[in-house]
Amino acid sequence: MTAMAPARTETDLSFLLDHTGHVLRSRMSAALAEIGLTARMHCVLVHALEEERTQIQLAELGDMDKTTMVVTVDALEKAGYAERRPSSTDRRARIIAVTETGAEVARQSQRIVDGVHRDALGSLPDDEREVLVRALNRLVTGHLAEPAESPQPVRRARERKN
Template structure:
């Protein structure tokens, strides 16, 4: 029995985006591990420093489920980098506050994240770097801004900080 393969008429965009995203995440994980952080810990620290945010809001920003967020904040508390506090704006709400030590680590982790991104983009000529970023932003804010509804949803990749 013979079968004929279908002919691809377009580049495999899904593969290209998935593969490069996966490799970038592994590079980021390796780099952040040098200072004892995960990408999720980095994300929580950086976004908690920007504004007074609840654990639920930080989970939403970092695209984490509740269990993952609790484990992440527990690890940050254990390391002395963050703590759960009552909000100054709403005494019923609990926020994640970054400690002084956590702010120093967040500055280090942001420098690491910036370096990893710079190294990845550095593999491209400058004009192509700018074109890639422009194109990805157009897709992220346009056609690919909202996931499609499906009876069998695809697993969603975690968004980086």
Template sequence: MTAPANARTAPDLSYLLDRTSHVLRTRMASALGEIGLTARMHCVLVHALEGERTQAQLADLGDMDKTTMVVTVDALEKAGLAERKPSSADRRARIISVTPAGAELAARSVEIADGVHEAVLGSLPKGDRDVLLRALNRLVEGELSTAVEATCARRARQ
């Protein structure tokens, strides 16, 4: 007698990571939406404040394609939160400069993001929280540090 084709021999790690990631993203989107930001806008503002970065560098940090990055920066400019300026290192490149209003909103968005993360992690006993964070960091720095190209894989809708 053979085992059914759907019998699992290992935990469904893909489901667990996808589900928790999806729900965390929706909670973050809702919380940041209360101050008029998307998660992408938050990402661009926070990383642009860390130092002079080009649109391409910020897109890489936020895992955004070129088109999504342009749309995000357009929205930030329209809201008066950021502006494109020539790079001091490469005049052909544009950096994203955060305005004072953008810096103020970025500080609020960091508090909001930290609050969402704390609420999620706070739902776990401290020992479990520490183990989870250690394990996820090991995966991010090790086995899952580099994405592979797959012609059949599709990115989930954001």
């Protein structure tokens, strides 16, 4: 006798969120690539423009490890969009300062990001869009606000912080 798979009793929320997140990130990457940016570069530019922030603070906001952050800032410097400077409040710390060209690129990339999000949400009827956004906001501020403690690190997709 062959064993049968257990019957699923709930909607596969993990699949739905993972799949939509993956496809949204792939569309975002493709759209930003048209202007030579990555999502991480966009994230750093926008957050660095909001206020003076150190490389460490920007890495935390963008959910990046130290190595990824260094590579991202190197790419922004090479493109002439940002530069590392001493902090005005802590001489030991380095902040990421966005150049005028970088600020213009950030405005352009924010329009692209907003467009990708608008297209995704615009594919839903108005009433469903509002309910989805409200429900997701409730999950990320409530029941799913913090990851569970786990002995095995869980591979985490980059979440939206930009």
